[in-house]
Structure formats: structure tokens, C-alpha cells
Amino acid sequence: QQQVKQSPQSLIVQKGGISIINCAYENTAFDYFPWYQQFPGKGPALLIAIRPDVSEKKEGRFTISFNKSAKQFSLHIMDSQPGDSATYFCAASLYNFNKFYFGSGTKLNVKP
Amino acid sequence: GAVVSQHPSWVICKSGTSVKIECRSLDFQATTMFWYRQFPKQSLMLMATSNEGSKATYEQGVEKDKFLINHASLTLSTLTVTSAHPEDSSFYICSARETSGAHQKYFGPGTRLTVT
Numbered sequence: 296q297q298q299v300k301q302s303p304q305s306l307i308v309q310k311g312g313i314s315i316i317n318c319a320y321e322n323t324a325f326d327y328f329p330w331y332q333q334f335p336g337k338g339p340a341l342l343i344a345i346r347p348d349v350s351e352k353k354e355g356r357f358t359i360s361f362n363k364s365a366k367q368f369s370l371h372i373m374d375s376q377p378g379d380s381a382t383y384f385c386a387a388s389l390y391n392f393n394k395f396y397f398g399s400g401t402k403l404n405v406k407p
Numbered sequence: 408g409a410v411v412s413q414h415p416s417w418v419i420c421k422s423g424t425s426v427k428i429e430c431r432s433l434d435f436q437a438t439t440m441f442w443y444r445q446f447p448k449q450s451l452m453l454m455a456t457s458n459e460g461s462k463a464t465y466e467q468g469v470e471k472d473k474f475l476i477n478h479a480s481l482t483l484s485t486l487t488v489t490s491a492h493p494e495d496s497s498f499y500i501c502s503a504r505e506t507s508g509a510h511q512k513y514f515g516p517g518t519r520l521t522v523t
Contacts, residue, residue, distance in 0.1 A: 331514075338411075338500045338514035339451070384450060393439060393504070395512070397450045 298322060299387050301398025309406050314372040316401045318385035323366065325387040329395075330359065330370045333382045342383070343370070375405045409435045411503050413515035420491055420522055427487045428518045430501030436481040437503035441512070442474075445498040457484050491522040 301318045308314045320328075326347055331339035345352045345359040345368065352359045358371040372379055385398040410433040420426045430440055438459050443451040455471075457463040457478035465471045473495075475487040484503075488495050500517040 336517070336519070338413075338502075338517045340514065341512075393441065393456050394453060399450045400448075402448075 298396035299385060299398045301385050301401060303401060304399070305402045305404070307404045307406060308375045310375065310377060312375050312405075314370075314375045314379065314403055314405070316370045316383055316385070316403070317367065318369065318387075318398050319365075319367045320387045320396075321366070322387070322396075324389055325396075327388045328359070328361065328368050329386050330357075331384045331386065331397075333384065333400075339384060372403075375403075377405045377407050379403060380405050409433075409503075409505065409513045411501065411513045411515040413499075413501055413518050415518060416516060417519040418521070420520070422492055422522055423490055425487055425489045426491055426520060427485055428499055428501075428520070430484045430486070430503070430515055432482045432503045432513070435503075435505045437484075437505060438481065439504045440478055440484040441502040441504075442476060442484075442486050443500045443502065445500060445517070447498075451500060454486075488520065491520070493522045496520055496522045 299320050329344035330342045332342045333339040343354050343357045345361050347363050350361050356373045361368045383401045386395045388395045412431045414429045440457050442454045445451050453466050454469045455463045455465045455476050457476045459478045459481050463476035478484040498517050501515045502512045504512050
């Protein structure tokens with residue numbers, strides 16, 4: 296059973312536009328939800344993370360929106376730039392446990 | 408931020424040989440390190456969790472005799488792919504969590520393994 300489902304698989308956005316990636320999770324016990332950015336041939340880098348006690352977290356151009364009742368969370372990239380072109384992974388875990396459940400990834404292409 | 412390094416960044420080996428990949432936490436101590444495998448255009452799959460000074464915990468379906476993990480110090484974990492076969496070709500990524508207990512995990516840059 297896939298614990299975290301991510302969509303879309305790929306996304307094309309014009310420079311300056313808003314990129315939106317969605318994730319849904321199954322386990323209501325999850326309480327840590329990070330987003331990772333990965334460039335080709337590189338390891339993932341933490342972008343932003345949220346815990347379920349807040350509905351939104353913003354860091355610069357990146358915002359996580361969290362809907363606990365719907366068991367969904369999303370990443371919004373405002374004013375998308377070509378340098379944002381990468382693969383984005385959402386994940387979920389129990390805060391004090393080691394195992395992260397990753398989404399399937401979204402390949403973002405920001406057109407100049 | 409904390410840095411995790413991996414060595415080598417890429418390696419080519421012949422079928423039947425073994426290859427060792429190192430994962431180091433450069434500026435923090437990591438009681439726990441994780442090894443992931445990633446196929447092209449796919450997500451990360453956790454292979455095993457290693458704790459310093461003890462045996463690794465392998466995920467279901469991962470052959471522990473084929474993927475040997477050693478976590479001998481608080482800054483170094485190694486993954487040895489034994490008797491490698493072409494199907495072992497993949498991108499291997501390690502991750503480390505600070506001993507301080509922070510939940511943040513830092514990922515290494517990955518190692519591309521190609522078995523010919």
C-alpha cells in the first residue's frame with residue numbers, strides 16, 4: 296500500500312508562474328511532512344517541512360499548505376524560476392521514527 | 408547546514424565483484440544513517456537503517472547478505488554491494504540524522520553504480 300501519493304508526475308510552468316504539487320497520505324499518525332528538491336545526479340535537499348499543528352508554512356517563495364482533515368498537503372512555488380527546474384519529492388513520517396515514506400516525485404520544468 | 412558526503416560519486420565494476428560505498432557526516436555526529444536506492448525517474452526506496460555500533464535493520468525484500476552495511480563510527484557508514492550484478496546498477500543515496508535527536512535528515516550527493 297502506497298503511504299504517500301504525489302501528483303502530478305510532471306509539471307511545466309512559465310517563468311513567474313505558480314507551481315503546485317500535491318500529496319496525500321494514508322496514516323493519520325504521520326506528523327512530519329518534508330519536501331525535498333533533487334537535481335539530476337544529486338541527492339535530495341530539504342526545501343521546507345511542516346508539522347500538522349499548523350495549516351501553512353512559508354519560507355521565501357516556497358509555501359506548504361496542510362489540510363489535516365483531508366490528509367493532504369501541497370507545495371506552492373511562487374514566482375517560479377528556471378533554476379527551480381528539478382524533481383520534487385514529498386514525504387511523511389512519524390516525528391520520532393526513522394522511516395520516511397516518499398512520494399513518487401514530480402518533475403518540474405520552468406520555461407524561460 | 409549539515410553536510411553528508413559520499414565516496415565515490417560514481418563507480419563502474421564488473422559483474423561478480425564487490426564494491427564499497429562510503430557515507431560520511433562531515434560536521435556532525437550521526438548515530439543513525441540510512442541507505443536508499445533510487446532507480447531512474449523513480450522515488451527513493453529505503454534499503455536499511457544503520458545505527459552506530461550495532462547491526463543494520465533491513466527493509467523487507469532487501470538482501471542483507473548482498474548489501475552489507477557497517478556503521479563503525481558516528482561519522483561513517485559503509486554499504487558494500489557483494490557479488491554485484493547488472494541489476495544492482497542504481498543510484499545509492501545515504502542520509503544521516505544528528506545524534507542530538509533532531510528529526511532533520513541530511514542526504515548525501517549519491518553514488519552512481521554501474522555493473523557491467
